[in-house]
Amino acid sequence: MNEPVSVLLVDDHALVRAGVRASLDARVRVVGEAADVDGAVRAVHELHPSVVLLDVHLPGGDGGGGAEVVRGCTDLLDVTRFLALSVSDAAEDVVSVIRVGARGYVTKAIDGPTLSDAVLRVAGGDAVFSPRLAGFVLDAFGTSVGDVATTDDELDRLSAREREVMRLIARGYSYKEVAGELFISVKTVETHVSAVLRKLQLSNRNELTRWAAARRLL
Amino acid sequence: MRGRWVGGVAAALSAHLRLPVPAVRLAFVLLVLPAGVGLWLYLFWWVTVPTGNPDDPSTTRPAAMSRLAARQSLVEPGRRLPVTDVGIALLMLAGAVLLVALRRGVAVDTRWVLPLLFLLGGLALAWSQLDAAQRGRLQRVAGGRTPAPVLAVLGGVLLAGVGVVLVVGQVAGEGLAPRVLAQAVVASLSVIAGVGLVLAPWWLRLMRELGDERTARARESERADIAAHLHDSVLQTLALIRAHADDSAEVARMARAQERELREWLYADRPAPSTSVAAGLRAVVAEVEDTRTGPDGRPVAVDVVVVGDRPPDDGSVALLQATREALVNAVTHGHPPVSLYLEVRDDALEVFVRDRGEGFDLEAIGADRFGVRESILGRVRRRGGTAQVTSSAQRGTEVHLVMPTSGDPTEESS
Structure with a gap:
C-alpha cells in the first residue's frame, strides 16, 4: 500500500492533463500521458500502468474515443484498470466506456483528494x-x-x-x-x-x- | 411568396421582372383571350417554378458565411383563394352543366366522361406535388409522419392509369370488354417496365448525388450553427471573464452559468420546462445558482441527478417550489458541495437536497420563522406529501420531500 499507484493520463487537452496531474496527491504517481487513441493504446502496452485515467472523447483511431482505447487493451484488463474521466453527462458516453470494461466513471468537476481516492479504489479492483x-x-x-x-x-x-x-x-x-x-x-x-x-x-x-x-x- | 391569389405566379413574375403585380395579372387575363394562352402559361409556371423568393436574403446567404443560428423558415404564405374549394366547385359546376345538357337532349357522349374524369383527377393529384404549399397541407393532413407526397403520387398514377385504360377501351370501340382492357394493361405495364429498366441506373445515380449533397449541406449548416453558438455565448463569456479576472466570485459564477448553458445546448434533446419535471428542476437550479451565493459570498454549484421524468402537474409544481426554497437554504447557509437528487417514480416524486454545513436544530427554529417550516415543509404537506429535515453537525443537512403522484401515472420516459 506504500507503493504509489502508477497512473497513465489520457486526454487530448494538455491543459486538462496538467490540471489533473497537479490535483493528484502523493498516493498516486503519474507515469505517462497520451493525447489520442493510438498513443494511449501504445502507452498502456509499454508502461503497464495500474490505472488509466481516460477521457471519453479522444481523437485518432477509428473515431471510437475512450471506448476504443479500452477495447484495444483488452489483453491487459487484468493488470490495467480504466477509470473514465469526462465533462460529458450524456448517458451514451457513460455506457460506451463502462460496457467495454472501464471500472468507473467520474466527472472532471471532481476535486483532487476524491479523484486520488477513486484511483486507489479502482486500482484495488473496486468500482467507482x-x-x-x-x-x-x-x-x-x-x-x-x-x-x-x-x-x-x-x-x-x-x-x-x-x-x-x-x-x-x-x-x-x-x-x-x-x-x-x-x-x-x-x-x-x-x-x-x-x-x-x-x-x-x-x-x-x-x-x-x-x-x-x-x-x-x- | 406573399400576396398570392391563386398560385402566386403573377406575384412571382412581378418580383422577377420588377413590374407592378396588377399589370402582370392584367397581362395574364388578356393573354387568356387568344386560345387561352394566358391560362396555359399560368398553369405551366405554377407547376414548374418552385415557390419561394430567390432574392430573399435568408435563403441566398451561404451557410459558411452565416454567423447567426439557423434562421427560422418563412411562415407559410397566406393564400387568399382556397384553391381546393374552387376546384371542387368547378368540378361540380361542370357536372351540373353536363346533367342539364343531357336533360335538354344534347347528345353528349357520356362514355367519355368517366375515363376523362379519372385521368384529370389522377393528373391533378400527382401534379399538386409540385406546389410546396399544397405539399405542406397534405403533410399536415397525414399527420406529418406518413409520406403524404408519395401516397398522393401513387394515387394519382393509379387514377390516371385507370383513366387511360378506360380511354383505350373507348378508342378500341369495344367498350369495357375484359380482353381489350387486359391487353391494354399488359401493354402499358411492359412499356413502363422497359423504360424503367433503361432509366434505372441514371435515376439511382441522381438519387445518390442528391443524398450526398443533402448530407454535405446538413453538415455545413450544423457547423455554422456551432460557430454561431460559440461566438454568441462562449466567446463573449470568455471576454467577460477576462475583464473581471480579479473578481473570482464573479468569474466562477459566469463560468458556471456558461457551462450550464453549453450543456443545455449540446444535449439538445432535453424537453422544455413546461413539459417535463426534470427540465423544470434544472430551470430552478439555474435560477438559484445564478442569484444566490454561499455564506462567504462565493457562488455554489449544485450537483443535480435526475432519474426518470414525466409531465408536471400541481403536485410537482408545489414540490419544485419547496425544492427551490430548500436549495436556497442549502446554498446560502450550508456548505458546498450541494447535492440534489430527484427521482420520478410511477407512484411518487422524491427529492433530496443535501449540503455539508454545520447543520441546525429544527426545533430551535421558532414557529414564527416562515422559511423552512412554511415554504418547504408546509407547502409539501398541504398537497398530501411528506417532508422531513435531518440535520447534524457531522453530516450536514438533508431535506427529504415526497410527493405522491396525483391522478393516473403517465408513462415514464428515461
Whole structure:
C-alpha cells in the first residue's frame, strides 16, 4: 500500500492533463500521458500502468474515443484498470466506456483528494460511481417496484440493496456515508457497487441496448 | 411568396421582372383571350417554378458565411383563394352543366366522361406535388409522419392509369370488354417496365448525388450553427471573464452559468420546462445558482441527478417550489458541495437536497420563522406529501420531500 499507484493520463487537452496531474496527491504517481487513441493504446502496452485515467472523447483511431482505447487493451484488463474521466453527462458516453470494461466513471468537476481516492479504489479492483453514473444506472434499470431482482444472478434487475446503495450515491453520499447510513461496512458497499458495475456491463436490459444501438456502440 | 391569389405566379413574375403585380395579372387575363394562352402559361409556371423568393436574403446567404443560428423558415404564405374549394366547385359546376345538357337532349357522349374524369383527377393529384404549399397541407393532413407526397403520387398514377385504360377501351370501340382492357394493361405495364429498366441506373445515380449533397449541406449548416453558438455565448463569456479576472466570485459564477448553458445546448434533446419535471428542476437550479451565493459570498454549484421524468402537474409544481426554497437554504447557509437528487417514480416524486454545513436544530427554529417550516415543509404537506429535515453537525443537512403522484401515472420516459 506504500507503493504509489502508477497512473497513465489520457486526454487530448494538455491543459486538462496538467490540471489533473497537479490535483493528484502523493498516493498516486503519474507515469505517462497520451493525447489520442493510438498513443494511449501504445502507452498502456509499454508502461503497464495500474490505472488509466481516460477521457471519453479522444481523437485518432477509428473515431471510437475512450471506448476504443479500452477495447484495444483488452489483453491487459487484468493488470490495467480504466477509470473514465469526462465533462460529458450524456448517458451514451457513460455506457460506451463502462460496457467495454472501464471500472468507473467520474466527472472532471471532481476535486483532487476524491479523484486520488477513486484511483486507489479502482486500482484495488473496486468500482467507482459518481452520483451521475448512479442516477444513470437507476434510470436504466428502472425505479418501480417490479424492477427488483429476486435472485442474485439476475442481470437485468438490481437487488433492493443495490438500488438502495445507488440511490444514496446519487444523493451525493460517499461510500463511507453510505456504509454508515445502511449499517454495513465500506467493503460491503464496494461489493454492491462492483455487482452493479457487472450488471451494467453484461445486462441486455432494453434501455442499455437501446442507447447503445442508437449510438452504434455495440 | 406573399400576396398570392391563386398560385402566386403573377406575384412571382412581378418580383422577377420588377413590374407592378396588377399589370402582370392584367397581362395574364388578356393573354387568356387568344386560345387561352394566358391560362396555359399560368398553369405551366405554377407547376414548374418552385415557390419561394430567390432574392430573399435568408435563403441566398451561404451557410459558411452565416454567423447567426439557423434562421427560422418563412411562415407559410397566406393564400387568399382556397384553391381546393374552387376546384371542387368547378368540378361540380361542370357536372351540373353536363346533367342539364343531357336533360335538354344534347347528345353528349357520356362514355367519355368517366375515363376523362379519372385521368384529370389522377393528373391533378400527382401534379399538386409540385406546389410546396399544397405539399405542406397534405403533410399536415397525414399527420406529418406518413409520406403524404408519395401516397398522393401513387394515387394519382393509379387514377390516371385507370383513366387511360378506360380511354383505350373507348378508342378500341369495344367498350369495357375484359380482353381489350387486359391487353391494354399488359401493354402499358411492359412499356413502363422497359423504360424503367433503361432509366434505372441514371435515376439511382441522381438519387445518390442528391443524398450526398443533402448530407454535405446538413453538415455545413450544423457547423455554422456551432460557430454561431460559440461566438454568441462562449466567446463573449470568455471576454467577460477576462475583464473581471480579479473578481473570482464573479468569474466562477459566469463560468458556471456558461457551462450550464453549453450543456443545455449540446444535449439538445432535453424537453422544455413546461413539459417535463426534470427540465423544470434544472430551470430552478439555474435560477438559484445564478442569484444566490454561499455564506462567504462565493457562488455554489449544485450537483443535480435526475432519474426518470414525466409531465408536471400541481403536485410537482408545489414540490419544485419547496425544492427551490430548500436549495436556497442549502446554498446560502450550508456548505458546498450541494447535492440534489430527484427521482420520478410511477407512484411518487422524491427529492433530496443535501449540503455539508454545520447543520441546525429544527426545533430551535421558532414557529414564527416562515422559511423552512412554511415554504418547504408546509407547502409539501398541504398537497398530501411528506417532508422531513435531518440535520447534524457531522453530516450536514438533508431535506427529504415526497410527493405522491396525483391522478393516473403517465408513462415514464428515461
